[in-house]
Amino acid sequence: MVEALIFDVFGTCVDWRSSVAREVARTLPEVDAIAFAEAWRAEYDPAMARIREGARGYVPLGDLHLENLHRVADDFGVTVSDPVGLNAAWEKLDPWPDVVGGLERLRAHAIIAPCSNGSIALMTRLARYAGLPWDCILGAEIAGDYKPKRGVYLASCHALRLEPDKVMMVAAHNDDLRAAQDAGLQTAFIPRPTEYGPAQRKDVEPTGDWTVVAQGFDMLAERLGC
Structure with missing residues (x-):
């Protein structure tokens, strides 16, 4: 029995690649917007790794995104006149078509919340933009650390006063689910085979023994009896 579902957001719930590229194109028309968005995203994990490894104290992801933006702009040889404004692109990401309706179905039967590396x-701002009907916001900031550290998943369970086996982690990324499973949570894999574009090779299919595999949030709701 699942009493709460917690969700990866970037890639699982929202299309960061196309959405960020759209804002880049508006701000920096002289660059390849998709390439810039992908390069910006590529700085995401290395920036968090320094925190996960203890080389730096916890810094909210929005601040890391801004630092990474300056680095990528330098690499592309461009100047961003309003970096704070462009950094807000990460708060304006379009949901995948199945997400909002699927979340509403799931929310009728269980608590739903993000377990994201986002602050x-x-x-909160992304939920307002994309219409994501969360019951609360969980994830990295309440743990003071970044996924896939075990403590991030357990902090979300603890905040809900639920044992890990009553909570299901939903993600399009096998490594995220593997860490959640190791922490005792149930797991659901939702493939997003174009998260990184048409040439994506990683995470196009499940690579673990997950509790549920579904092709979208509506199918997940059906599998859970919602």
């Missing part, structure tokens, strides 16, 4: 502020 509370970022997740």
Whole structure:
């Protein structure tokens, strides 16, 4: 029995690649917007790794995104006149077509919340933009660390006063689910085979023994009896 579902957001719930590229194109028409968005995203994990490894204290993801933006702009040889404004692109990401309706179905039967590396502020603004009907905001900031560290998943369970086996982690990324499973959570894999574009090779199919595999949030709701 699942009492709560917690969700990866970037890639699982929202299309960051196309959405960020759209904002880049508006701000920096002289660059390849998709290439810039992908390069910006590529800085995401290395920036968090320094924090996960203890080389730096916790810094909210919005701040890391801004630092990474300056680095990528330098690499592309461009100047961003309003970096704070462009950084807000990460708060304006379009949901995949199945997400909002699927979340509403799931929410009728269980608590739903993000378990994202995004900060509370970022997740709140993104939810308002994309219409994501969360019950609360969980994830990295309440843990003071970044996924896939075990403590991030357990902090979300603890905040809900639920044992890990009563909570299901939903993600399009096998490594995210593997870490959640190791922490004792149930798991659901939702493939997003174009998250990284048409040439994507990683995470196009499940690579673990997940509790549920579904092709979208509506199918997930059906599998859970919602």
